[in-house]
Amino acid sequence: MLAELTHRCPLACPYCSNPLDLDKREEELDTETWLRVFQEAAALGVLHLHLSGGEPASRRDLEDLIAGAAQAGLYTNLITSGIGIDRARLDRLASAGLDHVQLSIQDTDEDEADRVSGYSGSHRRKRAFADAVNQVGLPLTINVVLHRGNIARMRDLTAEAIELGARRIELAHTQYYGWGLTNRAALMPSRDAVEEARRTVAGLREETAGSIVIDYVLPDYFARYPKPCVNGWGRQSLNVTPRGRVLPCHAAESIPGLDFWNVADHSIADIWRDSPSFSAFRGTDWMQEPCRSCARKDIDFGGCRCQALALTGDPRNADPVCVLSPHHETVAALVEQSSTEQGFVMRGRSPAKAHPS
């Protein structure tokens, strides 16, 4: 389960997958409600709790939330930008029962990293944060969202992650919805760059075996078949937004007409079993052709609903990344298009301020 504790964040990454329409602080769930949600989730069988945002450290009750989650028996993972957590706070989070920290970095090049995150000095602060995580003894994963601007530096990024003391690095290509879709032209790497990246990862895995685990998420515009939608809509994952709406997936709010229930009115178990948004694309009965009669329908579940909607206009269509989709040409054309777009539209900033040169 992913708990988006808040949408507040000091950074402004152009591939941010938060909705364009952010929840406000006064609408955020209070401590008590979150604690109840964690209990209900554990009772339903949830094992991992990913605490994210925005920046989860913007919540002053983060310590209490972690303590409550740990008490409920959940494995707690803090997904953070590393800003706003000093050593003392980290100590408190660790003693509250935090199990793991996931830190995102933007780039190895300091200026470039600061340009992308829209926050000067952010990269240096992240390094300091990683040091603190190691001193406290918490395991660390480094997270990098790959895009055209940093894809050539995967090797350096991995070396940096090892230096930062990470046990695992997650190299994931930008997902093109939310802010990523708005900035797709500036973020999407060329086909050659993606091929090169694939080779680099294979080599890196061998070279770094035993010192770091590399999880690489393929960019799906470049694949033949889509990625499975988080192992199937309403099968394994749920997402709670800052104000308590429960979504089958992070981006589900982009699909119009879905009725999302709120933890204020229903228990997690009821929402999981009975809410219309979870039932909407659960299993394979909702599918139409070509998915309906496809042998892969239980493997990839027709791909991403949000992407199907964004690119074909109907969330019940096959994800157009799929070569069998009649809309596949749209994706193929996007891949071939060699855009030279460089400016980003920053989350929460006006485009004019997007180039702090």
Added chain:
Amino acid sequence: MSAVPADARPRLARGVKLAEDRVRGGWNVLAPERVLKANATTVEILKLCDGERTFHEIVDELAARFSADPVRIETDAGALLADLRAKRMVEL
């Protein structure tokens, strides 16, 4: 020869937990983004990996407890721990 030295003192890496699954039954090894269902043998082996016992002692203890062939246990436990080490879930 075993994949794990006899005098190694294996333990679960920090951030990796062996936890009973109260909803589905059985045990899981929980790590960030990963869940491994642990079968009964794995659970018994991992419970002894406390960073105090040597691999040699773990093998002896299991062999005694299940009146099993220590060579066989050494092979199986060694393979399990080497695999979990490669995943950075166990430290030797």
